[in-house]
Amino acid sequence: MFNNIPKDTKKIIRLSTYVLIIIILFIGGFFTGKSLKLLSKIAPETQLDKSSIGLDDTIMDSEFLNNKIITLALFGLDRRSKDEIPRSDAIMLITIDTSRKKIKLISVMRDLYVNIDDVGKDKLNHAYFYGGPSLSLKTLNDTFNINVEDYISVDFFSLPNIIDDLGGIELDIKKYEIDNLNQYIKENQYLLNISGEHVIKEEGLQILSGIQALSYARIRTAGDGDFERTERQRKVIMAMIEKAQSISPLKLSKLLEKNIDAIETSLSLNKILSIGANLLLNKYTIEQVRIPFEGDYDDGGKIINDIWYLTFDRNKTMEKLQNYIYNDILYSE
Numbered sequence: 001m002f003n004n005i006p007k008d009t010k011k012i013i014r015l016s017t018y019v020l021i022i023i024i025l026f027i028g029g030f031f032t033g034k035s036l037k038l039l040s041k042i043a044p045e046t047q048l049d050k051s052s053i054g055l056d057d058t059i060m061d062s063e064f065l066n067n068k069i070i071t072l073a074l075f076g077l078d079r080r081s082k083d084e085i086p087r088s089d090a091i092m093l094i095t096i097d098t099s100r101k102k103i104k105l106i107s108v109m110r111d112l113y114v115n116i117d118d119v120g121k122d123k124l125n126h127a128y129f130y131g132g133p134s135l136s137l138k139t140l141n142d143t144f145n146i147n148v149e150d151y152i153s154v155d156f157f158s159l160p161n162i163i164d165d166l167g168g169i170e171l172d173i174k175k176y177e178i179d180n181l182n183q184y185i186k187e188n189q190y191l192l193n194i195s196g197e198h199v200i201k202e203e204g205l206q207i208l209s210g211i212q213a214l215s216y217a218r219i220r221t222a223g224d225g226d227f228e229r230t231e232r233q234r235k236v237i238m239a240m241i242e243k244a245q246s247i248s249p250l251k252l253s254k255l256l257e258k259n260i261d262a263i264e265t266s267l268s269l270n271k272i273l274s275i276g277a278n279l280l281l282n283k284y285t286i287e288q289v290r291i292p293f294e295g296d297y298d299d300g301g302k303i304i305n306d307i308w309y310l311t312f313d314r315n316k317t318m319e320k321l322q323n324y325i326y327n328d329i330l331y332s333e
Helices: 007-013 017-032 034-042 126-144 156-166 175-192 210-217 225-244 249-262 269-281 314-327
Strands: 069-078 087-097 102-108 113-116 120-123 150-155 169-173 204-208 263-265 285-291 302-304 307-309
Touching: 069 126, 069 156, 069 314, 087 126, 102 225, 102 314, 113 126, 120 126, 126 150, 126 314, 150 156, 156 175, 156 210, 156 225, 156 249, 169 175, 169 210, 169 225, 175 210, 204 210, 210 225, 225 285, 249 263, 285 314
Parallel strands: 069 150, 102 285
Antiparallel strands: 069 087, 087 102, 113 120, 150 263, 169 204, 302 307
């Protein structure tokens, strides 16, 4: 059934694992009655307190007020169990600009040195640890003077099971990544109690198991540090989407039902259905950027109280991000 989807719509499927879920449920389970049941399980029982997340009416232009520009936060959580308080190991803003028919994927560096309410200066990803998604949204809104109203959280440590259920994913392993990758494989096997031989022995394009792919996404010291790490995380997501498109909707629906507990969101069921329908019925172009932009952060970061932080020019980043989200003006070097 996925082969019949127009080319531009296939690009939309690549947005994130969550938007993939929406698309699959509409296509694969809508007429079986499974989609609403699963979407209801994802949707929250209680809504997020919007008064606590730093929304600012003064920056909401007419298109935003008319819900033509919707920005969500996607958090990839670093935790070993549901009882553990997580940090947001990956942070992404997803802007759906319905007036311009654009999807903007904005990776946010997790080690940014920012102010967190009632905590003080700390790394951006620590906001999730101190106050969950509410404090994370408030920190993003306060730091960049934007209005992000909803979030989606995905548990990274659920990825091995999902990827294995997909039959593995294809990734191109570089020679300089192998040592660090194998270190993470051994660590993650111990943490998740996964047995078997998963060591990567050679470079090149190859099928990775779930534990291998998770470990690949967590490489930090090989290459360009955390900047390259965010690229690897996107590659894993893209590879999962590519593999998912070759699997029948019924099988995917069962896979998603099995792993649905790994997803948490503040989106209401009505908003999920509205976003999903809009993405299906319209053709969107997709753009990807990372913030801070080149030249707006300190090369090498800074050591403060024996801890490394990525320090950056907040005013420049804030101005460029606002222009990109609300005015569709993309900074270029």
